[in-house]
């Protein structure tokens with residue numbers, strides 16, 4: 011057995027969040043797989059910012075890495091020993107660094123708080139940014155009474171190539187994976203990292219320009235019409251934006267003039283409802299009445315989306331809220347489109 015050169019940042023990343031205001035606040039709303047995808051994106055964004063290569067998720071180690079996070083939840087918050095780490099990592103691994111964290115509130119909306127905690131600690135940040143890693147093993151565990159437990163093991167290995175499930179690697183095991191596969195099969199998306207296009211970036215927010223591209227492909231819009239917005243001339247999405255405008259799905263972003271489209275602005279869930287209601291020709295408001303969209307200019311379209319079975323809400327299992335001001339992620343977008351188009 012070749013000894014690992016181990017860089018372990020032992021600063022204890024424990025965070026005791028204030029007692030949750032209600033049972034719902036402490037209930038997990040994302041899956042461990044989504045938490046791990048979120049961490050992978052944030053790790054790679056941080057690496058890209060310093061010119062370090064992207065890390066590949068060691069997806070065949072996920073089960074064992076999750077098992078370590080789970081072990082910590084029921085035993086002791088500590089790093090793996092060398093032999094425990096060897097058991098998790100693939101054959102051929104020869105160097106590794108490890109970050110572990112615990113956050114006591116299971117109701118985190120995504121991984122941001124834990125990633126920010128890592129980046130704020132020099133040893134953990136060094137592990138995330140170190141240039142010679144090539145892979146990362148990620149494992150999250152959540153328990154509503156204990157919170158989130160996270161293990162990140164960065165490593166390099168000889169003769170190793172992890173397998174991915176389906177079209178994209180970064181959505182493996184996510185609750186959105188089936189819908190992402192559906193919209194990929196329908197030609198609505200090709201991924202977020204051309205030309206490789208093996209990632210979907212399910213946690214990235216959707217911009218209005220990207221939204222136009224998704225809808226143009228989803229609805230096979232071809233007529234560019236005569237509307238020419240002044241602020242999309244350099245956007246790769248200008249043709250899609252004009253097709254969307256010609257189809258009456260958007261009027262612009264600066265009423266009443268509406269000579270601009272704001273292609274780089276992120277789409278909120280409320281705006282998404284308006285786009286989809288128009289794109290799909292929805293009109294039935296049904297009987298679902300979310301409590302957090304009163305006064306929203308998009309309430310009618312939100313109710314149409316619910317009546318059409320395209321959304322159930324944003325706070326399962328209660329689902330009495332829609333979160334109209336939250337930004338739409340690409341994963342949510344895939345689910346909305348797959349349901350809206352009956353894919």
Ligand SMILES: [Ca+2]
Pocket residue numbers: 174175176177178179180181182183187
């Ligand atoms: Ca996949």
Ligand SMILES: [Ca+2]
Pocket residue numbers: 238239240241242243248
């Ligand atoms: Ca234009």
Ligand SMILES: [Ca+2]
Pocket residue numbers: 299300301302303304309
């Ligand atoms: Ca309402």
